[in-house]
């Protein structure tokens with residue numbers, strides 16, 4: 421497939437990284453979600469780089485201080501450049517059935533579906549790499565030094581333009597090889613309002629139960645990515661519509677449609693809008709607390725007001741809700757503990773005897789204040805009044821400088837103009 425000239429607004433440090441690899445004699449491209457987002461007129465959340473250099477060669481080019489080889493099933497290099505972390509992977513080809521069937525532990529797993537890929541470390545050419553990717557919209561390559569776009573499957577640009585999720589190759593086989601691809605497909609549907617091509621959709625319905633065989637660590641990582649994106653509510657909706665949620669987050673699936681769950685999704689949507697609009701930073705623990713709040717209120721009933729007393733019962737109730745809600749996924753302890761603290765502080769905001777100064781000194785004040793504002797916005801309360809009453813972290817209560825940061829440099833988010841609701845679900849039409 422010939423390369424076509426195409427100008428995309430790529431950040432300078434990414435161009436530098438690619439040209440460093442090219443200067444060392446290795447073919448290198450931006451691949452994956454960044455190209456998809458740029459063609460849709462959206463700002464990429466990060467850049468994935470693919471190159472002919474092996475992981476060791478990448479490490480040699482950037483040096484051990486900036487480059488670290490990670491992963492077993494899929495080895496790649498984390499390269500730090502310009503203060504940002506990039507994932508640099510070596511071109512892969514589809515692994516042979518023999519090499520794919522042996523896990524990183526060196527064992528064959530007879531109990532798993534026949535075609536499941538347990539190890540994906542067979543290196544190949546750029547074109548082979550494109551064909552082993554999951555969906556046509558994810559298989560575009562871009563060389564930002566030459567401003568060239570390459571659509572090896574010949575279908576990616578058209579599918580982005582018409583909003584279609586199409587598996588590359590035989591969709592049933594691709595989902596059996598790696599059931600996480602079904603979750604990835606539904607994220608695309610939710611996030612961009614894309615629809616499925618018929619064969620991919622049929623395969624998804626047929627193969628959905630295989631998601632049980634996906635490695636738990638990969639699913640937990642997906643949950644982290646969902647909670648740290650600004651599209652999480654849209655992902656969950658697509659998962660529910662297609663029946664994936666009962667495997668992925670069964671507690672939320674069971675509660676789906678109930679007033680408590682509706683409220684949780686409204687809060688989560690509000691949080692996502694505020695992240696997308698730059699009002700508050702993206703935090704996984706805050707996302708967890710936001711989704712969990714209505715379930716905590718339901719569980720504690722009128723006792724919710726006593727949570728701030730930090731009683732063991734209250735703490736156990738909150739921990740129990742968080743555990744149930746996100747099971748069977750395992751969230752990092754640090755995030756769960758932070759979400760617990762954010763939830764515990766909520767009751768303090770409404771407590772007439774609570775001392776604002778004391779509350780503001782808490783490490784979780786910024787997140788907890790943000791959750792208060794989210795709640796208030798969803799309930800159509802007076803957000804501006806609360807913003808005044810509870811200043812952002814770093815602001816003194818009277819006449820202090822407000823730079824929106826606390827001592828740890830944690831952003832609290834300052835006053836911002838009233839935001840627009842109902843973002844358009846689709847980005848701009850792609851340029852051709």
Ligand code: ATP
Pocket residue numbers: 451452453454465466468552553554555558559598600601
């Ligand atoms: P995001 O914007 O969420 O990062 P992404 O598509 O870039 O979306 P990544 O997980 O960063 O998702 O993966 C980068 C690229 O690697 C994908 O676009 C796709 O081409 C390829 N890829 C990722 N996971 C798989 C998979 N399970 N099977 C095949 N290809 C995959």
Ligand code: MG
Pocket residue numbers: 452453454466467468
């Ligand atoms: Mg990506």
